[in-house]
Amino acid sequence: xxxxxxxxxxxxxxxxxxxxxxxxxxxxxxxxxxxxxxxxxxxxxxxxxxxxxxxxxxxxxxxxxxxxxxxxxxxxxxxxxxxxxxxxxxxxxxxxxxxxxxxxxxxxxxxxxxxxxxxxxxxxxxxxxxxxxxxxxxxxxxxxxxxxxxxxxxxxxxxxxxxxxxxxxxxxxxxxxxxxxxxxxxxxxxxxxxxxxxxxxxxxxxxxxxxxxxxxxxxxxxxxxxxxxxxxx
Amino acid sequence: xxxxxxxxxxxxxxxxxxxxxxxxxxxxxxxxxxxxxxxxxxxxxxxxxxxxxxxxxxxxxxxxxxxxxxxxxxxxxxxxxxxxxxxxxxxxxxxxxxxxxxxxxxxxxxxxxxxxxxxxxxxxxxxxxxxxxxxxxxxxxxxxxxxxxxxxxxxxxxxxxxxxxxxxxxxxxxxxxxxxxxxxxxxxxxxxxxxxxxxxxxxxxxxxxxxxxxxxxxxxxxxxxxxxxxxxx
Amino acid sequence: xxxxxxxxxxxxxxxxxxxxxxxxxxxxxxxxxxxxxxxxxxxxxxxxxxxxxxxxxxxxxxxxxxxxxxxxxxxxxxxxxxxxxxxxxxxxxxxxxxxxxxxxxxxxxxxxxxxxxxxxxxxxxxxxxxxxxxxxxxxxxxxxxxxxxxxxxxxxxxxxxxxxxxxxxxxxxxxxxxxxxxxxxxxxxxxxxxxxxxxxxxxxxxxxxxxxxxxxxxxxxxxxxxxxxxxxx
Amino acid sequence: xxxxxxxxxxxxxxxxxxxxxxxxxxxxxxxxxxxxxxxxxxxxxxxxxxxxxxxxxxxxxxxxxxxxxxxxxxxxxxxxxxxxxxxxxxxxxxxxxxxxxxxxxxxxxxxxxxxxxxxxxxxxxxxxxxxxxxxxxxxxxxxxxxxxxxxxxxxxxxxxxxxxxxxxxxxxxxxxxxxxxxxxxxxxxxxxxxxxxxxxxxxxxxxxxxxxxxxxxxxxxxxxxxxxxxxxx
Numbered sequence: 001x002x003x004x005x006x007x008x009x010x011x012x013x014x015x016x017x018x019x020x021x022x023x024x025x026x027x028x029x030x031x032x033x034x035x036x037x038x039x040x041x042x043x044x045x046x047x048x049x050x051x052x053x054x055x056x057x058x059x060x061x062x063x064x065x066x067x068x069x070x071x072x073x074x075x076x077x078x079x080x081x082x083x084x085x086x087x088x089x090x091x092x093x094x095x096x097x098x099x100x101x102x103x104x105x106x107x108x109x110x111x112x113x114x115x116x117x118x119x120x121x122x123x124x125x126x127x128x129x130x131x132x133x134x135x136x137x138x139x140x141x142x143x144x145x146x147x148x149x150x151x152x153x154x155x156x157x158x159x160x161x162x163x164x165x166x167x168x169x170x171x172x173x174x175x176x177x178x179x180x181x182x183x184x185x186x187x188x189x190x191x192x193x194x195x196x197x198x199x200x201x202x203x204x205x206x207x208x209x210x211x212x213x214x215x216x217x218x219x220x221x222x223x224x225x226x227x228x229x230x231x232x233x
Numbered sequence: 234x235x236x237x238x239x240x241x242x243x244x245x246x247x248x249x250x251x252x253x254x255x256x257x258x259x260x261x262x263x264x265x266x267x268x269x270x271x272x273x274x275x276x277x278x279x280x281x282x283x284x285x286x287x288x289x290x291x292x293x294x295x296x297x298x299x300x301x302x303x304x305x306x307x308x309x310x311x312x313x314x315x316x317x318x319x320x321x322x323x324x325x326x327x328x329x330x331x332x333x334x335x336x337x338x339x340x341x342x343x344x345x346x347x348x349x350x351x352x353x354x355x356x357x358x359x360x361x362x363x364x365x366x367x368x369x370x371x372x373x374x375x376x377x378x379x380x381x382x383x384x385x386x387x388x389x390x391x392x393x394x395x396x397x398x399x400x401x402x403x404x405x406x407x408x409x410x411x412x413x414x415x416x417x418x419x420x421x422x423x424x425x426x427x428x429x430x431x432x433x434x435x436x437x438x439x440x441x442x443x444x445x446x447x448x449x450x451x452x453x454x455x456x457x458x459x460x461x462x463x464x465x466x
Numbered sequence: 467x468x469x470x471x472x473x474x475x476x477x478x479x480x481x482x483x484x485x486x487x488x489x490x491x492x493x494x495x496x497x498x499x500x501x502x503x504x505x506x507x508x509x510x511x512x513x514x515x516x517x518x519x520x521x522x523x524x525x526x527x528x529x530x531x532x533x534x535x536x537x538x539x540x541x542x543x544x545x546x547x548x549x550x551x552x553x554x555x556x557x558x559x560x561x562x563x564x565x566x567x568x569x570x571x572x573x574x575x576x577x578x579x580x581x582x583x584x585x586x587x588x589x590x591x592x593x594x595x596x597x598x599x600x601x602x603x604x605x606x607x608x609x610x611x612x613x614x615x616x617x618x619x620x621x622x623x624x625x626x627x628x629x630x631x632x633x634x635x636x637x638x639x640x641x642x643x644x645x646x647x648x649x650x651x652x653x654x655x656x657x658x659x660x661x662x663x664x665x666x667x668x669x670x671x672x673x674x675x676x677x678x679x680x681x682x683x684x685x686x687x688x689x690x691x692x693x694x695x696x697x698x699x
Numbered sequence: 700x701x702x703x704x705x706x707x708x709x710x711x712x713x714x715x716x717x718x719x720x721x722x723x724x725x726x727x728x729x730x731x732x733x734x735x736x737x738x739x740x741x742x743x744x745x746x747x748x749x750x751x752x753x754x755x756x757x758x759x760x761x762x763x764x765x766x767x768x769x770x771x772x773x774x775x776x777x778x779x780x781x782x783x784x785x786x787x788x789x790x791x792x793x794x795x796x797x798x799x800x801x802x803x804x805x806x807x808x809x810x811x812x813x814x815x816x817x818x819x820x821x822x823x824x825x826x827x828x829x830x831x832x833x834x835x836x837x838x839x840x841x842x843x844x845x846x847x848x849x850x851x852x853x854x855x856x857x858x859x860x861x862x863x864x865x866x867x868x869x870x871x872x873x874x875x876x877x878x879x880x881x882x883x884x885x886x887x888x889x890x891x892x893x894x895x896x897x898x899x900x901x902x903x904x905x906x907x908x909x910x911x912x913x914x915x916x917x918x919x920x921x922x923x924x925x926x927x928x929x930x931x932x
Binding site: 489490492509510511512536537540562564565567568569570571572573574596597599602603606635636637663666667 | 812813814815818883886887890893894895896897898899900901902905907909910912913916920927928929930931
Binding site for chain 1: 256257259276277278279303304307329331332334335336337338339340341363364366369370373402403404430433434
């Protein structure tokens with residue numbers, strides 16, 4: 001079942017090493033079929049060079065494995081919660097990409113400093129509050145999703161406008177309209193985290209935040225009804 | 234029309250990923266035929282691995298597409314303005330290369346610190362003033378060119394002696410006698426931005442600017458009537 | 467003798483350049499056969515692209531070469547001492563990987579800041595005390611092992627829970643259940659050293675240490691009887 | 700003439716891009732035949748992928764081209780002066796490798812901080828004093844060699860024990876017993892410059908210099924009559 005989606009999810013997972021976003025098996029990508037209420041996710045701890053489309057695991061929105069020989073990613077409950085919390089999203093990615101992790105470990109948002117950021121993210125990428133001890137010790141991976149949802153609600157953020165978050169002491173989750181788009185956003189986040197780091201080291205006391213009107217200009221040049229970047233499809 | 238130039242502009246665009254200057258489609262190169270008053274530029278938002286010479290778009294100096302199926306780069310008005318403002322230049326490049334962007338986001342010139350810089354740039358590479366809200370909200374891409382021209386005029390800079398600029402909160406534009414030369418300058422800028430960053434972190438309070446006589450020596454070793462670097466052609 | 471192990475040790479050594487952990491010949495991997503009391507190690511100063519499985523050297527636990535045409539790694543006495551001091555370990559790696567060396571030169575532990583660290587190391591990776599002049603001038607390589615053992619004893623560390631150390635002014639040694647596992651740990655150490663460096667530069671005054679309950683959660687998600695990461699084998 | 704040496708010098712030059720030590724044509728390697736009093740050097744400004752062994756230029760110790768169609772490297776007088784000043788050396792390399800250049804631009808020695816350094820360099824790699832205006836405006840490239848020689852004399856350094864220098868605002872020159880050895884030293888310098896930079900950022904107020912006895916131990920483990928690293932040849 002869902003053979004086309006398995007192939008797409010496999011391809012999106014394989015983009016992670018080619019984009020230099022993962023070491024070893026430290027990443028996972030999923031995509032959802034909203035009509036069927038099922039998502040397809042990478043199995044846990046399998047080397048990228050041994051992965052095949054058939055290894056992908058089909059899971060329902062309560063977290064039950066519907067098809068697949070292998071255990072799904074240990075982060076499956078986080079993906080599930082994000083699909084339940086954010087009905088607009090179609091794909092989810094988790095990595096330990098080093099620049100985004102540095103911000104997650106520092107407990108700092110990746111600030112919107114430039115047009116590279118604004119082309120994809122409509123504002124700062126938030127560092128979520130840390131999970132409490134109880135949240136870690138009970139349903140940890142599910143609560144990782146809960147904490148992300150809570151952060152977006154508390155900040156009144158639209159998950160499709162800012163399709164990324166940093167989980168404290170952990171690393172980035174990104175999402176998008178499908179798995180490929182979510183991987184794209186994971187790469188953009190890594191690139192802007194690196195740019196911002198160096199800009200802040202160069203000018204530690206400056207006000208480096210992009211003006212709102214430039215953020216608007218670049219974001220809406222690529223998104224929404226008045227977008228004019230790229231080709232009409 | 235302009236088939237040779239399309240091939241050259243295609244080749245110059247393809248150098249960007251091979252020089253590690255672009256992520257995704259975030260770069261564009263153009264070249265001008267001054268006799269015809271036409272320039273050739275990359276289409277907007279097309280993946281580098283799908284690009285062909287035939288995809289290049291021919292544009293005139295008022296910004297009208299003269300030939301081409303695809304939309305030209307969204308930065309086409311910036312290229313156009315630079316060709317109009319700087320009659321000596323023959324090629325223009327824009328990238329989001331990460332070290333140059335870090336300086337653009339920090340709002341700092343890339344200072345002339347060493348001979349690596351002086352071999353190509355006769356002085357600091359300027360960070361232009363930010364566009365005003367009005368400049369962003371009206372003809373944004375054209376005004377990006379206007380701001381660059383204004384910065385060069387205000388600083389009395391010769392665009393052929395300093396063939397590069399940083400657009401605030403955005404990234405580098407470089408140029409040169411043709412498209413290939415402009416890409417070369419984009420790579421030099423990225424390399425010296427990285428070197429300067431680390432030199433400033435090592436010695437944050439030192440006066441690290443290259444002496445004028447050493448800047449002169451290296452620049453004129455490679456440029457002008459008395460150049461003696463390389464082979465006679 | 468030990469042909470299978472020679473092949474495994476050769477393969478593990480060849481992972482070092484493919485994981486970007488060595489320059490030139492600056493690394494060595496060994497693995498032990500506990501029943502026979504023999505370990506197999508890379509020869510000293512041989513280029514990776516000239517190495518063959520037959521070049522591996524067999525050494526006993528008193529440091530005598532039992533088989534092999536070539537001199538064993540000059541660090542052989544360190545490996546030997548670690549095998550003697552830590553009976554649980556099955557493989558040892560030494561590299562000069564640049565991020566771990568930076569911490570070794572700075573004389574600083576690689577702190578447990580995130581889940582990337584906690585998935586492999588149960589706590590900070592210690593920077594051992596420097597060798598004394600006498601320890602350097604007598605049996606230097608053996609004493610390198612002595613200093614490592616002393617550090618683990620002084621800190622009451624379990625070498626299988628924290629399978630890595632930084633030797634001051636030198637670089638990392640890592641170990642594991644076999645040669646391949648030890649190389650894996652060498653790569654994890656390099657990656658977390660890089661992440662921690664950038665986190666500390668971003669937030670130099672913050673308390674960036676991972677909470678104990680999150681360290682527990684991630685470490686035991688992958689290790690011990692209740693591990694649930696990956697596939698059952 | 701000197702066909703074998705031309706091939707060796709060509710090969711050594713081609714190592715520079717494979718070791719990530721050059722951008723564009725910014726590097727040159729030479730080797731000397733002391734019996735004939737001639738050295739072979741790369742031509743000026745030729746792309747590495749177009750270079751052939753036959754392009755190498757033969758020069759005598761007064762700087763006259765003895766054989767070769769192409770102009771020799773513009774840095775030829777520096778190489779010549781080093782061969783004249785340091786009779787023990789057999790090969791010379793110049794690059795603009797970015798970490799070494801950062802130190803050259805910062806005007807700082809690359810300090811001996813660790814065993815990676817001590818295995819190759821017996822002490823700090825000196826940043827030479829800047830050339831004076833007169834030295835730059837008269838025989839610049841020759842005076843670059845003069846300044847290097849002066850620095851080594853003033854510091855009582857043995858050029859075979861510390862086979863590298865940083866020319867201020869410029870970059871590294873390294874040397875060795877032959878061209879290949881000089882390139883090896885260029886790579887070591889780049890690697891230790893990177894390690895030292897990060898160690899100093901981690902621990903800016905610490906005393907990070909390697910103790911003399913550890914410097915001695917590592918240097919003499921690889922050099923001189925009592926060396927025991929590697930294989931007997």
